[in-house]
Ligand code: NDP
């Protein structure tokens with residue numbers, strides 16, 4: 001079995017790669033940080049005796065995405081599971097104060113990236129009449145919160161795409177699952193707050209957030225159900241979080 005995970009240099013993507021590798025999947029892992037990606041590939045191959053194909057590209061770059069994914073070596077062409085995970089938030093400011101460059105980054109990474117990768121991978125899934133696309137959404141797609149503006153909008157677009165892809169791909173027997181996590185202690189907050197570690201740590205103070213392994217376990221469960229069963233949509237938060245807005249912090 002082959003899984004392709006975008007954004008596997010940290011957080012959910014890295015944990016998902018490890019979970020599937022430990023269950024004998026061969027993994028295509030992607031990201032922009034080449035050294036990290038190669039180190040992860042090396043580690044997984046040694047630990048689990050599976051094959052790993054690391055691909056360094058920016059999901060926002062349409063040409064790079066198609067060049068890599070349309071020219072996969074034959075042994076890697078038949079991808080069983082695609083996890084559209086690369087993404088994130090850049091900035092957390094009121095709409096009038098936010099940076100337009102951050103808005104572009106959020107839309108291009110979370111939405112355009114998902115579109116390009118999915119379009120490049122789909123032809124073989126369609127040919128094989130099987131496949132599973134798992135899109136990493138967010139509670140931010142459902143509960144709009146103050147200063148969430150463009151990140152909420154980008155994840156709402158992912159939500160809409162997950163629903164419509166599921167409908168359109170029915171005749172091809174391709175499953176589409178949307179996972180909508182709440183707060184998880186990955187590099188997400190560090191990226192959102194542009195490397196400000198104190199601000200990032202503040203995000204997770206007073207409660208136990210989700211961990212990357214929790215999402216990896218859930219993703220693996222979704223991907224390994226019988227062929228006639230599809231989890232369409234899964235909202236998952238830590239016990240201290242009720243939705244995109246309400247937390248109980250101590
Ligand atoms: P991380 O910042 O730890 O991981 C993000 C991953 O995305 C990295 O591997 C990064 O790799 C990759 N990435 C970012 N931009 C690009 C790009 N332009 N091209 C290619 N790869 C890119 O965060 P998470 O693991 O938390 O995030 C994973 C997904 O989960 C995201 O879609 C995020 O929005 C979503 N999410 C996160 C939540 C959280 O609280 N942590 C909650 C809900 C959803 P590199 O930098 O090497 O390119």
Ligand code: 8X3
Nearest residue numbers: 138139140181182183
């Ligand atoms: C990440 C979770 O609450 O910061 O998608 O939007 S949140």
